[in-house]
Amino acid sequence: xxxxxxxxxxxxxxxxxxxxxxxxxxxxxxxxxxxxxxxxxxxxxxxxxxxxxxxxxxxxxxxxxxxxxxxxxxxxxxxxxxxxxxxxxxxxxxxxxxxxxxxxxxxxxxxxxxxxxxxxxxxxxxxxxxxxxxxxxxxxxxxxxxxxxxxxxxxxxxxxxxxxxxxxxxxxxxxxxxxxxxxxxxxxxxxxxxxxxxxxxxxxxxxxxxxxxxxxxxxxxxxxxxxxxxxxxxxxxxxxxxxxxxxxxxxxxxxxxxxxxxxxxxxxxxxxxxxxxxxxxxxxxxxxxxxxxxxxxxxxxxxxxxxxxxxxxxxxxxxxxxxxxxxxxxxxxxxxxxxxxxxxxxxxxxxxxxxxxxxxxxxxxxxxxxxxxxxxxxxxxxxxxxxxxxxxxxxxx
Numbered sequence: 001x002x003x004x005x006x007x008x009x010x011x012x013x014x015x016x017x018x019x020x021x022x023x024x025x026x027x028x029x030x031x032x033x034x035x036x037x038x039x040x041x042x043x044x045x046x047x048x049x050x051x052x053x054x055x056x057x058x059x060x061x062x063x064x065x066x067x068x069x070x071x072x073x074x075x076x077x078x079x080x081x082x083x084x085x086x087x088x089x090x091x092x093x094x095x096x097x098x099x100x101x102x103x104x105x106x107x108x109x110x111x112x113x114x115x116x117x118x119x120x121x122x123x124x125x126x127x128x129x130x131x132x133x134x135x136x137x138x139x140x141x142x143x144x145x146x147x148x149x150x151x152x153x154x155x156x157x158x159x160x161x162x163x164x165x166x167x168x169x170x171x172x173x174x175x176x177x178x179x180x181x182x183x184x185x186x187x188x189x190x191x192x193x194x195x196x197x198x199x200x201x202x203x204x205x206x207x208x209x210x211x212x213x214x215x216x217x218x219x220x221x222x223x224x225x226x227x228x229x230x231x232x233x234x235x236x237x238x239x240x241x242x243x244x245x246x247x248x249x250x251x252x253x254x255x256x257x258x259x260x261x262x263x264x265x266x267x268x269x270x271x272x273x274x275x276x277x278x279x280x281x282x283x284x285x286x287x288x289x290x291x292x293x294x295x296x297x298x299x300x301x302x303x304x305x306x307x308x309x310x311x312x313x314x315x316x317x318x319x320x321x322x323x324x325x326x327x328x329x330x331x332x333x334x335x336x337x338x339x340x341x342x343x344x345x346x347x348x349x350x351x352x353x354x355x356x357x358x359x360x361x362x363x364x365x366x367x368x369x370x371x372x373x374x375x376x377x378x379x380x381x382x383x384x385x386x387x388x389x390x391x392x393x394x395x396x397x
Contacts, residue, residue, distance in 0.1 A: 024238045025105045029204055030223035030251065035300055036107065042303045045108025045257035047264060050095050050145045051138035051171075053131065054088030056080055057115035060235060061101025062093050071137040072117040073130045080115040086230035087246065088115065091149045094227070094243075094250035095257070104228065104238070107254035110261065114143050120150060131190070132162035139166035144260060144268070147253040148175040148196075149246035151188035151213075159190055167195040167316075168324040172260075172268035174199060174253045176245030178213040185213050192217040194319050197272060200292060201225060201248040206280065208291040212245055219318060220279060221292040222255070224248035255299045262303055267313040267326055274308030275299075276317055 025031070057067050059081060072080045083089045090104070092113045099105035118134040131150065138146045139162070146166055152159075166173055173196045178188035191198035198217040201209040201224020208214070209225050227243030252275075260271045276285065281295030288294045301307040311317065314328040 044110025046110035048257040049143040051143035055085035056083035056117035058083040062097035062103025070114040070116040073133040080117040090229040108257040132158035135162040151178040176249040218293040222248035270310035273317040277308040
C-alpha cells in the first residue's frame, strides 16, 4: 500500500496572521455561542486529562502548567513537548488553554492535556504509520479522552488494533473526519472505526462546512469554521482561517471533559451517550446525518439543566455492544428517557432521505435549537443547513 497518505484534519485555508497581543479569544465566537461563562460556573473540566495525539504540544503561556509530556513515537530529536508544526499546540489550547499571553482560551480550561507526538504528512517518519504506537501509549496513560485531530485514508491493521485496545481501556476516542469533501471525500481513519467518535465541522449557524468530509462515520458536529490557529512552529502569531475538523474535534473533546468532570463516576459510554442525547438536531436521534451525525455538540443542556440519559455504563452508544473491560455497575441516576436506537445503526441498512427542517420541528428538549438552547436568555436560532443533513444508518467498521 506504500507510504501512508497521512494528513492533518486541519483545513489548509489560511488568511493573514495577527499578533498574539491582539487577543485571539475575541475571535473564538463559539465560546459566547455556547455560553461558557455559565458552563464554567458548573464545570471547567477539572480532574480530566485529555491525550492529544498530534504533532506535539509546546507549553505556550496559555498552556503553562496544563500540559505534560506523554510519549514521542517519531524517533526524531526532542520529545512530545516539541511541536514541529503548531497543529498539536493549537488543539491543546482549544481544549485547555487559559488564554494567558493573548492565547487561545480552552473550552475546558480546568482540564489538562498529555502530549503524544506522532508523524503527520510524513514530515518526520519514514514508517507507514506510527499513530498506532501513540494511541496505545495514550491508552496506557491516565487520560480519559484521546483527541485525534488527524486523519488518514487507509485502514491500517495496527491502527485498528490500537483503537480497539484504547477502547477496551475505557477511553473516549474522538477524531476529525477530514477536510477533503470538495476533492475526494475518502473515508477517514481513525474516525471511521466503530468505537471512535467522528466529528465534522460546523459554522456559527450550525451549517456543515463544505470541506468537512461526510459519510456514515460522522457521529457529532462541533464548531470548526473561522477559528484561529497557530500559523507554524515558531509560535509568533496566530492565523485566521479554518480550524477545520481538527478544531471541531478538540472542541468536542473539551465538551466531553466538561461533562465528565461534572459526573466523574460515569464511563466513556455514558459521557458519549449524553453528548448524543443533548446534541442540537432537527432529525431523529436514531437516524444520524451523513454531515452532522447526531447533531451539534452542546454541553449546556446537561450542565445547566441536567438533561441527557447516561444509560448503561458498559454499552457503547455507537454500536449498542458491550464494552470489553467495563463493568455493568456504577450507573448514575436512573435515565429520564431512552436514548438508544432500537437497532444497531452501524450494522443495518436504510435508504437515505432528506431530514426535516429545524424550523418545522417542535421539541420539548430544545433539540431543534442551536449551541446554547437553555434558559430564557439563550440563543434560539435554529440549525442552519438542514438541506445538507441527510439521515442514514451507520456503517460497520
